Amino acid sequence: MSKPTLKLQSALQLLAHAGHDVPTDAPQGSIAWLQAVIDGLCDVSSRDPLTGLSNRRQFELTMAREIDRVARAGEPALMLMVDIDHFKRINDTHGHAAGDGVIGSVGQALQECVRPMDTVARFGGEEFAVVLPNCPPAFGQTVAERVRLKVQRRSIAIAPGVDVAVTVSIGGAFAPQWVRSTAALWLERADRQLYRAKTEGRNRACLEQPVVSQVSAEEKGMLFGHSQFQDIE
Amino acid sequence: MSIAFPAAPGDAKAMRARITAVTSGKGGVGKTFMAANVAAALARRGERVLVLDADLGLANLDVVLNLYPKITLHDVFTGKAELNDAILAAPGGFSVLLAGSGLVEYSRLTPEVRDQLLDVIQKVAPRFDRILLDTGAGISDVVLYAVSLADDALVVATPEPTALTDAYATIKVLANQQQRSIIKLVVNQVTRLGEGRAIRAQLQQVVDRFVISSTGTPLKLDLLGEVPLDSSVREAVQRRQLLLESFPGSAAAKGVAALAERLMA
Numbered sequence: 001m002s003k004p005t006l007k008l009q010s011a012l013q014l015l016a017h018a019g020h021d022v023p024t025d026a027p028q029g030s031i032a033w034l035q036a037v038i039d040g041l042c043d044v045s046s047r048d049p050l051t052g053l054s055n056r057r058q059f060e061l062t063m064a065r066e067i068d069r070v071a072r073a074g075e076p077a078l079m080l081m082v083d084i085d086h087f088k089r090i091n092d093t094h095g096h097a098a099g100d101g102v103i104g105s106v107g108q109a110l111q112e113c114v115r116p117m118d119t120v121a122r123f124g125g126e127e128f129a130v131v132l133p134n135c136p137p138a139f140g141q142t143v144a145e146r147v148r149l150k151v152q153r154r155s156i157a158i159a160p161g162v163d164v165a166v167t168v169s170i171g172g173a174f175a176p177q178w179v180r181s182t183a184a185l186w187l188e189r190a191d192r193q194l195y196r197a198k199t200e201g202r203n204r205a206c207l208e209q210p211v212v213s214q215v216s217a218e219e220k221g222m223l224f225g226h227s228q229f230q231d232i233e
Numbered sequence: 234m235s236i237a238f239p240a241a242p243g244d245a246k247a248m249r250a251r252i253t254a255v256t257s258g259k260g261g262v263g264k265t266f267m268a269a270n271v272a273a274a275l276a277r278r279g280e281r282v283l284v285l286d287a288d289l290g291l292a293n294l295d296v297v298l299n300l301y302p303k304i305t306l307h308d309v310f311t312g313k314a315e316l317n318d319a320i321l322a323a324p325g326g327f328s329v330l331l332a333g334s335g336l337v338e339y340s341r342l343t344p345e346v347r348d349q350l351l352d353v354i355q356k357v358a359p360r361f362d363r364i365l366l367d368t369g370a371g372i373s374d375v376v377l378y379a380v381s382l383a384d385d386a387l388v389v390a391t392p393e394p395t396a397l398t399d400a401y402a403t404i405k406v407l408a409n410q411q412q413r414s415i416i417k418l419v420v421n422q423v424t425r426l427g428e429g430r431a432i433r434a435q436l437q438q439v440v441d442r443f444v445i446s447s448t449g450t451p452l453k454l455d456l457l458g459e460v461p462l463d464s465s466v467r468e469a470v471q472r473r474q475l476l477l478e479s480f481p482g483s484a485a486a487k488g489v490a491a492l493a494e495r496l497m498a
Binding site for chain 1 (some may be wrong): 258267342343344367372373374394397401402403406407435436438439442
């Protein structure tokens with residue numbers, strides 16, 4: 001009986017199409033070569049082809065990992081849902097190629113204004129999502145505003161001599177600290193805030209007020225009847 | 234302000250039974266003990282009471298009541314049994330709906346768990362005057378969701394500093410997240426008469442200072458009662474019996490009966 005042969009032709013085509021170099025230093029068919037092909041496929045299947053950002057599949061993995069980490073370690077993490085305002089108008093006025101250019105440029109803007117540890121993904125259509133691990137609640141609004149302004153100030157060339165500017169609406173929610181929860185609920189919360197940003201007039205960032213379950217030393221002091229904090233004002 | 238869950242409190246309002254969630258923050262403060270014995274006290278006063286084990290991950294109402302349920306909420310959730318068959322008669326003249334231990338997959342609040350819990354509560358509500366939701370320890374999504382379905386939130390605390398801190402944290406979260414303007418408080422295991430009142434005052438003072446309610450209305454803590462530290466409680470729990478049945482004359486039983494009466498008022 002003959003050994004089954006691996007049919008890698010379509011895999012190699014896919015990689016070539018996505019601009020991935022298939023390794024030439026390892027002999028074809030060797031384990032190192034196969035590993036490189038697999039790595040390439042993993043990369044291709046986790047990226048959005050238009051923007052090069054993480055795709056939704058990759059993002060869902062990131063979310064699930066992060067929500068577990070937050071539950072365990074209690075470090076706050078923020079999720080932002082970012083949606084381009086009136087995107088349909090771009091498509092209708094300038095055509096779909098221009099629309100694609102805008103999506104690519106907004107994606108780039110998002111990637112430029114976050115930390116390397118943050119994950120930016122194209123979530124679908126003109127919607128993006130960002131997970132920011134270890135982002136304290138007090139910084140949330142500032143981060144979201146920075147993202148919003150970065151996009152607003154960007155001039156996007158969609159054709160020679162034709163520049164457009166777009167705005168985004170942002171909804172944000174923190175993963176519940178020390179709490180077992182699910183990525184789906186986290187997303188739902190951020191989505192609800194995005195909806196709020198849209199209905200309140202777009203080009204704005206709305207964040208869910210994080211649930212603060214931590215009790216400060218000052219609160220504890222007062223709770224147990226030590227009055228040393230009461231006079232500090 | 235954030236509303237963390239789409240199930241609006243309005244969903245509960247249309248129900249017939251008054252829903253009271255029993256919660257605490259810290260575990261081991263007598264939450265399940267309180268739910269079971271308050272249910273018995275309410276049943277004695279003629280209410281049709283159901284205690285629903287909303288501690289889906291780590292339920293122990295069955296242990297407290299010495300019940301060995303063949304059918305649990307888990308079977309209802311998975312479609313293996315009818316809801317009616319999962320409602321059991323408990324000693325003390327009330328009904329229980331037990332989660333059964335081992336529902337680990339329900340310790341996370343998924344949209345499915347949320348819908349199933351809401352569905353069960355909506356179905357049983359017309360048949361009772363009162364539903365007590367015995368929630369799990371901690372401030373998890375499941376706990377917060379269960380409390381969000383209730384008309385009243387009842388927080389059980391003890392004078393112990395850790396229990397008091399966790400009770401305070403729970404109160405803070407409920408005020409911020411669920412726009413509650415009244416939270417009922419029971420102080421368990423008090424060692425002197427009036428300690429419950431002192432603890433309520435202390436908690437209220439910290440709440441007034443640090444808790445900014447999302448509604449703008451100041452949050453009021455309503456002391457339902459105090460239950461004294463009493464060896465008969467331990468004895469009843471060891472025997473896996475209701476305190477109100479085994480030691481009806483004990484100071485703790487009298488405390489529970491008094492707070493149940495206030496709950497009805």
